[in-house]
Amino acid sequence: MSPIVDAPPTTRQSAADSIEAILQIEKEDRQELALLHRVFHAIGAFFGTIHFIVSQCVLIAVWIALHEVYPRHAWAVDPFPYPLLATFLSIEAVLLTSCVLIRQNAMDRTAERRDHIELQINLLAEKEATRALHLLGRIADHLQVPDTRDSEHDELAKETPVEVIARDAKAREGREH
Numbered sequence: 723m724s725p726i727v728d729a730p731p732t733t734r735q736s737a738a739d740s741i742e743a744i745l746q747i748e749k750e751d752r753q754e755l756a757l758l759h760r761v762f763h764a765i766g767a768f769f770g771t772i773h774f775i776v777s778q779c780v781l782i783a784v785w786i787a788l789h790e791v792y793p794r795h796a797w798a799v800d801p802f803p804y805p806l807l808a809t810f811l812s813i814e815a816v817l818l819t820s821c822v823l824i825r826q827n828a829m830d831r832t833a834e835r836r837d838h839i840e841l842q843i844n845l846l847a848e849k850e851a852t853r854a855l856h857l858l859g860r861i862a863d864h865l866q867v868p869d870t871r872d873s874e875h876d877e878l879a880k881e882t883p884v885e886v887i888a889r890d891a892k893a894r895e896g897r898e899h
Contacts, residue, residue, distance in 0.1 A: 766822045785804070851878075852882065
């Protein structure tokens with residue numbers, strides 16, 4: 723017996739290849755971003771970590787400690803209640819919020835793209851399943867298999883009216899809100 727030369731890939735390999743392709747596209751999207759956007763993404767990613775919280779707390783504690791221990795030193799320009807520190811933290815909060823929002827917008831675009839791909843795959847799977855059911859019915863007819871069809875089989879073998887389903891879902895969503 724000769725080995726199969728062009729054996730189809732396994733389902734697991736095919737899925738892994740598909741995931742790799744999507745990840746590659748997302749990586750290319752990130753690389754196409756302007757340098758400034760990539761910097762904001764990196765900053766936004768850092769702000770959501772425990773390292774940022776710890777470093778922020780340490781810096782504030784050091785600021786307060788230095789101004790309390792050496793209140794008359796030349797660099798001690800921010801006496802209690804620390805208005806300069808409050809100003810820095812306020813500006814930082816605005817910038818942090820902007821960075822996080824920029825990052826969130828990019829993540830939303832990625833999620834929308836994934837949702838769109840998922841919808842296309844689901845529609846294709848629905849079309850393939852409908853065609854397979856229709857073909858199975860024809861094969862059963864040809865082989866004169868006793869008729870076991872019911873209304874559910876006939877309904878499933880029909881093409882799914884995607885636009886009608888989408889409009890119905892939108893109408894239901896509108897009624898819920």
